[in-house]
Amino acid sequence: MSIPSDSRDAPLREQLEFAGTDALLRDDVRRLGAMVGDMLAEQVSPALLEQVEAVRRAAIARRENGEPVDALAGELAQVSPDNADALVRAFSAWFGAINLAERVHRIRRRRDHQRSDEGPQPGGLEAVLGALHADGVTLEELEALLPGLWVEPVFTAHPTEAVRRALLAKERVIVERLVADIDRTRTPDERLSDESRMRQALATTWQTSEAPMLKPTVTDEVDHIGHYLGVLFRVLPAFYEVFADAVEAAWGRRIALPNVLRFGTWVGGDMDGNPKVGAATIEAALAAQRAQVLGQYRDELRALGQVLTQTRDRAHIDTAVEERLAQYREAMPVVAGRLRARQADMPYRQLLELMSARLAAAGADGPNGNAHAEGRGGDADVAAGTGAYAGVEAFLADLELIDASLAANRGEHAGRFALLRLLRRARSFGFHLAALDLRQDSAAHDAALAALQGDGDWAGQPLEARLAQLHALIETPVPAVPDAEAAVQALDVFRTVKSARARFGHHAFGPYIVSMSRSAADALAVLALARIAGCIEGEGESEVPLDVAPLFETVDDLEAAAGVMRALFDDPVYRRHVRARGDRQVVMLGYSDSAKDSGLLASRWALQRAQVDLMRLARDADVRLVFFHGRGGSVSRGGGKTGRAIIAAPRGTVDGRLRVTEQGEVIHRKYGIRALALRNLEQMTGAVLRASLRPRPQEPRARTWRAIADRLSTDSRACYRALVHEDPGFDAYFRAATPVDVIERLQIGSRPSRRRDGGIANLRAIPWVFAWAQNRSGLTGWYGVGHALESGIAAHGLDAMAGMARDWPFFAAMLDDVEMLLAKSDLDIFERYSRLAGDAHDVFFPGIAAEFARTRDAILAIKRQDALLADDYRLRLSIRLRNPYVDPISLLQVELLRRWREGGCEDDDVLRALFATVNGIAAGIQNTG
Secondary structure (H helix, E strand, O other): OOOOHHHHOOHOOOOOOOOOHHHHHHHHHHHHHHHHHHHHHHHHHHHHHHHHHHHHHOOOHHOOOOOOOOHHHHHOOOOOOHHHHHHHHHHHHHHHHHHHHHHHHHHHHHHHHHHHOOOOOOOOOHHHHHHHHHHOOOOHHHHHHHHEEEEEEEEEEOOOOOOOHHHHHHHHHHHHHHHHHHOOOOOOOHHHHHHHHHHHHHHHHHHHOOOOOOOOEEEHHHHHHHHHHHHHHHHHHHHHHHHHHHHHHHOOOOOOOOOOOOOOEEEOOEEOOOOOOOOHHHHHHHHHHHEEEEHHHHHHHHHHHHHHOOOOOOOOHHHHHHHHHHHHHHHHHHHHOOOOHHHOHHHHHHHHHHHHHHHHHHHHHOOOOOOOOOOOOOOOHOOOOOOOOHHHHHHHHHHHHHHHHHHHHOHHHHHHHHHHHHHHHHHHOOOOOOOEEEEHHHHHHHEEEEEEOOOOHOOOOOOEHHHHHHHOOOOOHOOOOOOOOHHHHHHHHHHHHHHHHHOOOOOOEEEEEEEEOOOOOHHHHHHHHHHHOOOOOOOOOOEEEOOOEEEEOOOHHHHHHHHHHHHHHHOHHHHHHHHHOEEEEEEEEEHHHHHHHHHHHHHHHHHHHHHHHHHHHHHOOEEEEEEEEEOOOHHOOOOOHHHHHHHOOOOOOOEEEEEEEEEHHHHHHHHHHHHHHHHHEEEEEEEEHOOOOOOOOOOHHHHHHHHHHHHHHHHHHHHHHHHOOOOOHHHHHHHHHHHHHHHOOOOOOOOEEEEEOOOHHEEEEHHHHHHHHHOOOOOHHHHOOHHHHHHHHHHHHHHHHHHHHOOOOHHHHHHHHHHHHHHOHHHHHHHHHHHHHHHHHHHHHHHHHHHHHHHHHHHHHHOOOOOOOOEEEEEEHHHHHHHHHHHHHHHHHHHHHHHHHOOOOOOOOHHHHHHHHHHHHHHHHHOOO
């Protein structure tokens, strides 16, 4: 069946012109496009370039003229697997060029704002703090908030694209050359040199496989995330300088800023459904991060030594610096003997070299293979002859010693700025770089406890019985550890936490997250296992030194979250644990599984209600709640603009704190380039400040809106679940109409695609969303929404719904996200995928197409628009630039899927070509899993 003509959306068929402010973006796109074309002709053949151009022109004509997709699909159906691979890689090369040009243009637009008379760039710290000042926020109010301000992006090992480190380096070359000529100030010779380097990067990229042949290990994933943590290491001081400048611009006074940024990672600690992660990877990840950050500090000290060359005859040096230098020379005679005699009159430089040697020793964990406990001063370990820093506090003490000397001796413009940047990094990243979160499924804890107690029916016991047994285990001074092989892995994790805290410091770990938390027993199980393993500290070694963070994932779990947390806060054993953690409780909210479970609208509303209920409960219990938002890369998994999501959160739930996951291709897009990483950190922090210091005023219509949202959520969830979870034929249709079978074979993550065997219910959210994004339907983000909105308009009137969209940030953000997904979808192309399902196509496709039309029409009516994205020129332009390249890859993927499956899924040549299509589409639509 074909889609009815009135349900085909055509807002992107228009010929979009670049705005005047985007003229240089157009030039960069054309310049890079020409280089890609030259590269294809050179590396493959002029014939390939001609074929690519012919296909591209046909794809453009099809969209601009509203032609059926059949002609273009028929032409591509004749392509051989080898030629298909080359075609897809060619189109992907163009995507890469467009993506880089757009990212650099974001830097250009920021610079243009800074030079213009239009005021600060919206969303940045200067704009936000200026607006807060205008709203009556005093500097005293800001200073009262700052000590508790907590903004923490957390990087997860959830890949939806494969970008190997070698290719990231080549991307960086192109970005650097584009930035060098961002204002077109390069000379002709310089531009030729730039083009030569960019052509080399493009050609070597073409000659390099996009992903390794082997599935990445956890070690590979740690290394990959380390690349982005390295970018943040460089950017962090600039963030605080921008922040301080913004405060001064708003209130006329410069203030000292505490650490407000933290960074976390799941890589090496996310055990949920991944048997390759455990005690060994936890320790290895922490060691790798320590080695990376200590290496970066040594590079900083080396560079600082080139700056702080003051000699005793030209500058005064504090006695404390001289004494510390003499102490280190005596304690480390071998290292001191290597200092250059010609630099003997440069005390700062010599002290920095000895500090670098101490860092090197700390990286090697000292001569005995064990680092010392974290402490201040650093004298004891030097006197003992180890040389190694005991921890970051000792390193900070040395830096602060030098800083005090510079401050007292006219060093403000003689190197102190560079030293302060290093101090800021050391205070933020410590010797651990990023806090490692731990995560495990509650079922794994139940299995370990069942084995320890010899009770195979442990999980099936009544809740009260389990709570009583858990209390007994937690309160036993030294619980006996039975010989239970099934519990060894769980106990080893907690033993590693105990030893790793001594080795890497107490900042090395983030919370311990319990997936599928459904009762108070799931949190208490962590305390029991930790205690059995001896992972206890504090007075009398009685406290588990970890924040336990229940993760509520499905809509049912979100609705039950307040009841679970109430039981925990009322539990004297758990309340004692929370009190020992500073009366702070982390609760993680799952956006991915809740949307997969019940659809986007029901998920968003359940998350909104859960935050309100939990915040009210925590306030009553005198507990400070930290919400940890488990957002994915795509809108279907909670992705989207973080700043807008913060503003749309319920009043009072932000309260100076944001902890949020960053996943998949979003990490690369947000943190791959320093200037964009800085902009992203500014936007996140600015939104938290705005939501905390001047939350939205009380809305008199709120009660009515909430009642409408309740009904919309119920209707949307019923519609979504009727198709996805309740129709017995839908699982088979899903596997036929999407490339999920190819995605499951991709070598892009160490983790299995399923928690356990079974159908859609046991499939992880990432491959679920990824598959529907690949077939261009985007079904996971809009199915059920149209049904609910249509019913809402009928019941409450279009004006009421339009008022919600205009004045309620939560509803507006949800509609904007769905609108974006609709605009990126193409039901004509999805129909080609659907036909791969045979007879099931006629069963499912008509209803899906009708719901797409309903959703589109309802959103256009509510937003009073004639076309999707009518008020978002830049996003329309971005989609328009990519569609002529994405469409052919999609149609090639359909044809290759048909051939591969007809051949029993055994043709490796076709499978390799299919892998290329998956990567190409992911790069083109920029919203995957």
